[in-house]
Amino acid sequence: MLWCRRVRERGMEAFKERLAFSWERQVPQCGFVESAGADLRVPECDEVWAYLSTGRTLHDLASVAKGLDHKGKTLPAGCWTVRDESAQTGVLGYANVNEDLAICGEPSLIKLNLEPRAVLSYRNGKPTGKPQVLLNYAPVAREAWKLKATLDEKGRALTSRFVAIRPKPGGPGALYLWAIMNSPVANAFAYDHLGKRDIRIGTMRKMPVPARSPAHETPIEQAALRYRQLATSAGPLFSGASAPDAVKRALLEMDAAVLGAYDLPPRLERQLLDLFAGVERKGVGCEFRGYYPPGLDAYVPLHELISEDYARSTLGRFREAPRTVSPDVLAALRTAAEAYGEE
DNA sequence: AGCTTATAAGCACATATTGG
DNA sequence: CCAATATGTGCTTATAAGCT
Numbered sequence: 414m415l416w417c418r419r420v421r422e423r424g425m426e427a428f429k430e431r432l433a434f435s436w437e438r439q440v441p442q443c444g445f446v447e448s449a450g451a452d453l454r455v456p457e458c459d460e461v462w463a464y465l466s467t468g469r470t471l472h473d474l475a476s477v478a479k480g481l482d483h484k485g486k487t488l489p490a491g492c493w494t495v496r497d498e499s500a501q502t503g504v505l506g507y508a509n510v511n512e513d514l515a516i517c518g519e520p521s522l523i524k525l526n527l528e529p530r531a532v533l534s535y536r537n538g539k540p541t542g543k544p545q546v547l548l549n550y551a552p553v554a555r556e557a558w559k560l561k562a563t564l565d566e567k568g569r570a571l572t573s574r575f576v577a578i579r580p581k582p583g584g585p586g587a588l589y590l591w592a593i594m595n596s597p598v599a600n601a602f603a604y605d606h607l608g609k610r611d612i613r614i615g616t617m618r619k620m621p622v623p624a625r626s627p628a629h630e631t632p633i634e635q636a637a638l639r640y641r642q643l644a645t646s647a648g649p650l651f652s653g654a655s656a657p658d659a660v661k662r663a664l665l666e667m668d669a670a671v672l673g674a675y676d677l678p679p680r681l682e683r684q685l686l687d688l689f690a691g692v693e694r695k696g697v698g699c700e701f702r703g704y705y706p707p708g709l710d711a712y713v714p715l716h717e718l719i720s721e722d723y724a725r726s727t728l729g730r731f732r733e734a735p736r737t738v739s740p741d742v743l744a745a746l747r748t749a750a751e752a753y754g755e756e
Numbered sequence: 757a758g759c760t761t762a763t764a765a766g767c768a769c770a771t772a773t774t775g776g
Numbered sequence: 777c778c779a780a781t782a783t784g785t786g787c788t789t790a791t792a793a794g795c796t
Contacts, residue, residue, distance in 0.1 A: 478764075485786045509784080533786065534763065551783070574784075609782095615765065 414439045419457070422555060423691075456605035457688060461681045465621035472618040475590055476579040479550060479614060480507075480571035481538025483531055492531050495572075500524040504540060506570030510549045515696040516561050516595050517644040520547065525570045537577035541568035544587035546578040546594055550612055557604040558694045559612065562594035564641075576614055585630050592637040593622060596671040597704075601688050623674030633674060636667040644698040661699040662719070669716040679712035686715065 417440050420428045424435030436457050456462055471477060483494040495508050503524030511521050527539065544566045550573060552559035564587055571577055578594065580586050593599060602620045603612060623629050640663035672682060686704045694701035704715060
């Protein structure tokens with residue numbers, strides 16, 4: 414066995430002060446010498462990825478490829494590549510991820526020159542007219558929330574700053590893929606398997622996806638529609654004071670629907686979600702910095718955590734994870750609760 | 757089959773931005 | 777103001793596809 418210890422960027426202060434590691438784990442040495450191409454990095458959620466390793470991957474559900482590259486040095490003199498949206502020539506499409514892009518929104522529209530003399534490589538860059546998901550090629554943050562997937566119903570042209578994720582025939586549609594790509598699972602996978610530079614498609618194709626089942630797909634799509642509806646209508650013009658809460662709740666429900674489909678053991682689901690503790694989630698239309706309140710250590714699955722019953726019950730955390738609390742303690746808590754007139 | 761051309765994936769370089 | 781780091785562009789190279 415080898416000790417594997419990691420100091421994450423946000424853990425550097427703690428390391429300097431008291432040599433604290435952000436993460437540590439003993440891993441078997443044999444995995445590193447099995448083959449010449451073995452990856453020496455150990456993902457933080459390695460148990461999660463091991464658990465999901467036998468299922469389907471994104472590659473099974475969708476065509477995943479970058480958008481087009483224009484020519485540079487070899488571009489003919491006077492030939493244009495990208496122009497303003499209002500230009501008379503060219504094809505409408507997407508060239509860059511704008512800083513304020515929301516996952517329910519659409520990247521800035523622009524005119525692209527798709528003529529062969531202007532293009533070095535098309536890949537998935539040509540317009541299809543069919544719904545697709547656009548994924549950022551450059552991470553939107555250094556920390557765990559790196560992905561911003563947007564839904565492009567029109568199937569427009571795109572440059573290599575985006576990855577087009579296109580549903581395969583017979584598989585789930587773009588809305589489902591959109592929800593999956595914005596989920597904590599996809600973001601954790603990216604965080605665990607990529608460096609800080611690019612969202613590499615060879616890696617993302619290997620991302621585990623939930624088993625095929627209408628019992629998963631319907632709730633995910635419904636939750637996705639609900640969140641999209643709330644998040645796109647909750648601008649400053651419309652919102653009352655409670656609107657952001659409703660948006661956040663809908664987002665949590667979408668996450669919970671996706672997580673439910675992955676069906677992780679509670680301990681692993683908790684391990685995965687803890688990756689996002691205190692981390693800003695950009696472009697989601699609400700303030701989002703983690704799932705579990707500080708001090709709540711039990712393995713409460715997300716769908717239980719956000720259920721009304723759980724939120725209302727002060728004893729919830731103990732009742733949902735009775736194995737972590739001795740019967741005596743539970744009994745004592747019940748007595749105490751009764752003494753205060755609850756239940 | 758063996759050679760030639762095309763494509764995809766990842767990365768290298770150049771420029772921009774940030775921080776000391 | 778300079779050095780370090782981040783970001784955008786499009787180039788390089790390995791592999792696949794096409795061709796004779």
